[in-house]
Amino acid sequence: MTKLPLIGLTLDAEQPGGYSKYPWYALRQNYTSAIAAAGGLAVALPHDPGLADAYLDHLDALIITGGAFDVDPAIYGDTERHGTVALKTTRTQAELALLKGALARNMPILGICGGEQLLAVALGGTLIQHIPDSVPDALPHEQSTSHYEPGHTVKILPGTLLHKITGTDTMQVNTSHHQAVLNPGRSTVNALAPDGVIEGIEDPTLKFCLGVQWHPEYLIDAGDTRLFAALIGATK
Numbered sequence: 001m002t003k004l005p006l007i008g009l010t011l012d013a014e015q016p017g018g019y020s021k022y023p024w025y026a027l028r029q030n031y032t033s034a035i036a037a038a039g040g041l042a043v044a045l046p047h048d049p050g051l052a053d054a055y056l057d058h059l060d061a062l063i064i065t066g067g068a069f070d071v072d073p074a075i076y077g078d079t080e081r082h083g084t085v086a087l088k089t090t091r092t093q094a095e096l097a098l099l100k101g102a103l104a105r106n107m108p109i110l111g112i113c114g115g116e117q118l119l120a121v122a123l124g125g126t127l128i129q130h131i132p133d134s135v136p137d138a139l140p141h142e143q144s145t146s147h148y149e150p151g152h153t154v155k156i157l158p159g160t161l162l163h164k165i166t167g168t169d170t171m172q173v174n175t176s177h178h179q180a181v182l183n184p185g186r187s188t189v190n191a192l193a194p195d196g197v198i199e200g201i202e203d204p205t206l207k208f209c210l211g212v213q214w215h216p217e218y219l220i221d222a223g224d225t226r227l228f229a230a231l232i233g234a235t236k
Helices: 029-038 049-056 089-105 114-122 161-166 222-233
Strands: 006-010 012-014 024-026 041-045 061-064 109-112 126-128 152-156 170-173 180-183 188-192 198-202 209-212
Touching: 006 029, 006 089, 012 089, 029 041, 029 222, 049 089, 061 089, 061 114, 061 222, 089 109, 089 114, 109 114, 114 126, 114 180, 114 198, 114 209, 152 161, 152 198, 161 188, 161 198, 161 209, 161 222, 180 198
Parallel strands: 006 041, 006 061, 061 109, 109 209
Antiparallel strands: 012 024, 126 180, 152 170, 152 188, 188 198, 198 209
């Protein structure tokens, strides 16, 4: 039997209450089902920065998932924090340790939504802390409809890895974010929303280092399926 590539997924974390009276981890099922459908084997990664390299020793690729929280602006050099910014410090520390280790190994990386933003920061970039206050005539980037429905289109920029993967100039995407990449650092922008907000980045100097602002695990566009297939393909 052919060995399936092992794809690490970062977990979200919640404080006591609701599901458990103790702190708990969470991950939507469609992340793992999208990986399985593409031919990978998903494994969840707890928040322990000290064990990042030990986990990476066993992985073939890394996915930094999204979540309803933000990167601490101090990490990318902002001295002020917008009132809407919500932090999960331990999660961010663990994800940064995993990202830095994966980048050093040239391991295939996919950043999703907040994971794309953290990838941009790890590559020397900065973020818009609150789109409605920073982007004139911005689209509603936090859709009220189901995430299995598109929120807006994005333009896929020619000459990028994302364009090569998706084989299209435009995609229909869902949208659930109030922050976005401002300066991509050493990465290259590969997708834009109609209002100019950056929707994707990649590092062309690495084997497969790509982030998208939407949630492709909902598989609402053919390009989403191709993106997971390409990540799995990059492990071989």
